[in-house]
Amino acid sequence: MTVIFDGKRTIDLLKRLVETPSPSGFTAKVMALIAEELDEIGVPYMKTNKGAVIATIAGADTKRHRLLTAHTDTLGAMVKEIKSDGRLKLSMVGGFKWNAVEGEYCRIHTASGKEVRGTILMHQTSVHVYQNAGTAERNVDNMEVRIDEKVTDANGTRALGIEVGDFVSFDPRFEVTDSGFIKSRHLDDKASTALLLELIRSLKEQGAELPHTTHFYISNNEEIGYGGNSNIPAETVEYIAVDMGAIGDGQASDEYTVSICAKDSSGPYHYALTQHLKGLCQQQKIPFKVDIYPYYGSDASAAIRAGFDVRHALFGPGIESSHALERTHMDSLTASAQLLHAYVTSAMMD
Structure with a gap:
């Protein structure tokens, strides 16, 4: 056949x-x-x-x-904690290393069905503020989600409908090249x-x-x-x-x-x-x-x-x-x- x-x-x-x-x-x-x-x-x-x-x-x-x-x-993550500044700590879903998702855009999927955009970053990202920005360990304590909404505290984040246990997905960045490669998460x-x-x-x-x-x-x-x-x-x-x-x-x-x-x-x-x-x-x-x-x-x-x-x-x-x-x-x-x-x-x- x-x-x-x-x-x-x-x-x-x-x-x-x-x-x-x-x-x-x-x-x-x-x-x-x-x-x-x-x-x-x-x-x-x-x-x-x-x-x-x-x-x-x-x-x-x-x-x-x-x-x-x-x-x-x-792979993905779940909201582990809503920090006092409104950012999120994550818990991994699946086996990956934090450096593999550092800098990635993401979505927070709320229980109501609303999706909130964000970026996964090191807390110590700014080289103009943190001397150890390049050397600090990429771990659960240092990685966080910066939410793309005007929030400055935990109450503001919760007002968006975000709670502990919400899923977080990573943007795939799908691309097909002229040379035949398929690139994507x-x-x-x-x-x-x-x-x-x-x-x-x-x-x-x-x-x-x-x-x-x-x-x-x-x-x-x-x-x-x-x-x-x-x-x-x-x-x-x-x-x-x-x-x-x-x-x-x-x-x-x-x-x-x-x-x-x-x-x-x-x-x-x-x-x-x-x-x-x-x-x-x-x-x-x-x-x-x-x-x-x-x-x-x-x-x-x-x-x-x-x-x-x-x-x-x-x-x-x-x-x-x-x-x-x-x-x-x-x-x-x-x-x-x-x-x-x-x-x-x-x-x-x-």
């Missing part, structure tokens, strides 16, 4: 996804967007109590199922989500019959460790997490191929299934790298920890500067799309 990958359509969807705020725990809007896409495609799906969406395409084999997952939740894992939705759409447009009933699990709690560890159909034999490849010193992954993970901090992925994915790339001349991610976990590893008896594997586009100002290339998205198509249209391993 011919691989049909509409790069422009995928990028357009990716832009909509990353520009929809969705820190873990605050994902209703982005999951509504996912449901709208699936309604338009015409694929049946269910919603879980935790807010995830699971779409299903029936296949020739209805006894041995496959499941592929990507996640829409992102939250490519982890909205790039993979866009790829899965594009795969579903292209399979429906082709009228493809899959060899196995296949579920597409769009999870919304991966960044806090348990996004895809429930609601897995009992018939599932193979579980694929479609998530970012980690790039850096000593890593094989890059921004131009699909990255297949052999092992992460949870341990090795299923050896035979990983070899099957490598074989598909070799047979169909899909550019790939095999890698180990030292400080990483996925929805597939969460499912294994939860006790599900499945073969698990992980692959996806290579993402530079993960959990910060991320970047990938169209080549990596294309290679990932090719492996996704090759996998779901091939017969399951014996």
Whole structure:
């Protein structure tokens, strides 16, 4: 079957996804967007109590199922404290370093639905006032949100509707360059989500019959460790997490191929299934790298920890500067799309 990958359509969807705020725990809007896409495609799906969406395409084999997952939740923060000067202290949502969001524009999402703009800064930012502006530790005590409203005390901030527990999202700054790079926060894992939705759409447009009933699990709690560890159909034999490849010193992954993970901090992925994915790339001349991610976990590893008896594997586009100002290339998205198509249209391993 011919691989049909509409790069422009995928990028357009990716832009909509990353520009929809969705820190873990605050994902209703982005999951509504996912449901709208699936309604338009015409694929049946269910919603879980935790807010995830699971779409299903029936296949020739209805006894041995496959499941592929990507996640829409992102890094973010919550209001920890309203300071006496009206600024905000934050509590992290997800694993990142404070320096990765220093200087970033943000939104405070109030309980009433109002959004208030702000900037995440060091308290000691002004070099004309603070001698240690460059050396002070970037930590929870020193980082704060400067609110873009005329407030000078905690009462003024509360009058805006801002309270402890409100979510704070980071501006993505989405950009596509003429050289084919996609730059944005939250490519982890909205790039993979866009790829899965594009795969579903292209399979429906082709009228493809899959060899196995296949579920597409769009999870919304991966960044806090348990996004895809429930609601897995009992018939599932193979579980694929479609998530970012980690790039850096000593890593094989890059921004131009699909990255297949052999092992992460949870341990090795299923050896035979990983070899099957490598074989598909070799047979169909899909550019790939095999890698180990030292400080990483996925929805597939969460499912294994939860006790599900499945073969698990992980692959996806290579993402530079993960959990910060991320970047990938169209080549990596294309290679990932090719492996996704090759996998779901091939017969399951014996």
